[in-house]
Amino acid sequence: MIDIDKPWEPPAAGSEVEHLVGALERLRTVFRWKTDDLDADGLRARVGVSTLTLGGLLKHLAAMEDYQFTVKLRGEPLGAPWDATGWDGDDDWEFTSAAEDSPEQLYAYWDGAVERSRARLGKALADGGLDQLVHAAWPDGRRASLRRVVCDLIEEYGRHTGQADLLREAVDGLIGEDPPAGWRARAGHYRLPG
Numbered sequence: 001m002i003d004i005d006k007p008w009e010p011p012a013a014g015s016e017v018e019h020l021v022g023a024l025e026r027l028r029t030v031f032r033w034k035t036d037d038l039d040a041d042g043l044r045a046r047v048g049v050s051t052l053t054l055g056g057l058l059k060h061l062a063a064m065e066d067y068q069f070t071v072k073l074r075g076e077p078l079g080a081p082w083d084a085t086g087w088d089g090d091d092d093w094e095f096t097s098a099a100e101d102s103p104e105q106l107y108a109y110w111d112g113a114v115e116r117s118r119a120r121l122g123k124a125l126a127d128g129g130l131d132q133l134v135h136a137a138w139p140d141g142r143r144a145s146l147r148r149v150v151c152d153l154i155e156e157y158g159r160h161t162g163q164a165d166l167l168r169e170a171v172d173g174l175i176g177e178d179p180p181a182g183w184r185a186r187a188g189h190y191r192l193p194g
Contacts, residue, residue, distance in 0.1 A: 005181035007194035017125060020150050025193035026178075027157035028114060031061065033179040034164040035110075037186040042171045043106060044099055054167050056095035057160050058106045063094050065113035068153050069120040073146070075135030081109065107188025115191065121150070 003009050008029035010022025035043070035054045043055030063082065070076045077083070085097070098106060124132070130147035137143045168174045184192065 006178070007192045008179070017130060020130070020147070020154070021121070021125075024150060024154050024157065027154060027161055029192065030178060031057075031157055031161045031164055032110070032185055032190050033183060034161065034168045034174070036188075036190075038103060038171065040103055043103055045167065045171045047167060047170045052095065052163060052167065053098060054164060054171070055098040055101065055103075055106050057164055057167075058110045059098040059101065060094040061157065061160055062109035062113035064153065064156050065110075065117040068149050069117045069124075072136040072144070072149050072152075073120060073124060073134045081112070103187060107185075107190075111185075111188045111190045118193075 008026045010026055011018050014022065035058050038054060040055075043058070044053050046053055063078070066078050066082065070078055090096075101109075124134075124146055128146070130145060130150070132146050133143040134146055134149055135143070136149065165175075
């Protein structure tokens, strides 16, 4: 049963798929809450000597969403919107180029990537579950499972949601572990899970 006030909460007792997808959705929602409703200055704000910004994290995690569920899952190129952005292959490109993007563009990158990822993951789960092998492989030929791809994205969000927590507090003092009950994104077009 989904809590209509907190649809991002994983189930109290569910299947492995429900728990892994639920954990990912909770991290996505907390991350989106931590980055929501900011202007360009808020998305470009830095803490101390770090070059990390909330805008950079939005763009990076958008690219990671698409990377996990296109390149790693299916062996396909990233495609739109990334093929038209001038990505230069630099590992820090998402972080550094985000300063040139408007808040609307940054929210659109992330919101769109999450929607695409949800659809791709849902199809993959229906077509073979977590145990299926994906395109991603090690040099010795061992291939990863879909479970590994989902866990890798959970790990990626765990790291970057913690960073977003510190950055957002520095921007405007927003603190907290979870969005308040009934929260909805104010910027962009983020659709809550469920």
